Every structure is written in C-alpha cells, then in structure tokens.
Amino acid sequence: MDKKKVKELTRAELQIMQLLWDKESAYVNDLLEEMPEPKPAYNTVSTIVRILEKKGFVSHESHGNTHKYFPVVDKDSYLNSLMHGIVNSFFSGSVANMVSFLSKKEQLSVEEADKLIKIIKKKSS
Numbered sequence: 001m002d003k004k005k006v007k008e009l010t011r012a013e014l015q016i017m018q019l020l021w022d023k024e025s026a027y028v029n030d031l032l033e034e035m036p037e038p039k040p041a042y043n044t045v046s047t048i049v050r051i052l053e054k055k056g057f058v059s060h061e062s063h064g065n066t067h068k069y070f071p072v073v074d075k076d077s078y079l080n081s082l083m084h085g086i087v088n089s090f091f092s093g094s095v096a097n098m099v100s101f102l103s104k105k106e107q108l109s110v111e112e113a114d115k116l117i118k119i120i121k122k123k124s125s
Contacts, residue, residue, distance in 0.1 A: 007055050008082065012040075016048050017057060017071065017078070025061075025070035 009017060019031050028046045032039060049069050052058040057078075060067040091097035099116065102108065 007057075008085075009052075009055075009057070009078075012048050013052055013055075013057075016045065016052060017075075020058065020069060020071045021075045025068050027063075027066055027068050031069075 015035070016031060019034050020026060023030065023034075028042060028049060031049070032042060032045050035045070049058060053060065053069070057071060057073045058069050059072045060069045087093060087095060087098055091101065103113070
C-alpha cells in the first residue's frame, strides 16, 4: 500500500477490518456474530464491507447468492501507512518528536523508556 495514498478507515470500517484480519475471511453473518452488543443490522455490516471493497481493502469470493470477504490489505501495511501519515502530518516527519509527545502525554515509565532505548540500540547496530 502506498504510504502517501492511504485511505484512513472510519471506526466502523476499522472494526470490520480487525475482524477480517483476525478471521482471514468471513461471510457478513460471521462478522456480525463476532460484533459486540448492541449488534448493528445485517445491512449495515454488508454496506460497510462493500465500502471497504470499493476502497480497495477487501475483496470477495462468490458462493452462490452470498459472498465470502477477505482482506487484500494486511494489518501491518495499513498501520505503517497510517503511522507514516501521522508522523508527517503532526510531528514534522520526526519519530523523535512523536516519542517526545507520547512520553509527555502518556506518562512514559522507566521500564517503557528502557524498552525504547533497547529498540533504538538494536536498530543502530
């Protein structure tokens, strides 16, 4: 997925994608069963899946009168594109600025800071 052309998902679309990423493929009824209460209407889930298909995130196989949907964009690709956009849009392209922001807002613990330092050391070696 091109990092510059990522289409951000709505909360409802992301919820459906999370289920499809977990299940790898599913019918609308399968997705509906996995959703928390209060469950949306079948038509609502079906519409969201078709929107995801138009956006290029999902495709389907026909099985008689029904369709089995599967993701064509993997979770890591979406997350990489999304994070790239966030870093560029809000942190001037600087991961350090993003980490600084998060450490101030999220009360970064010493343990988490140590983990970050280990990750950085591992990347630079």
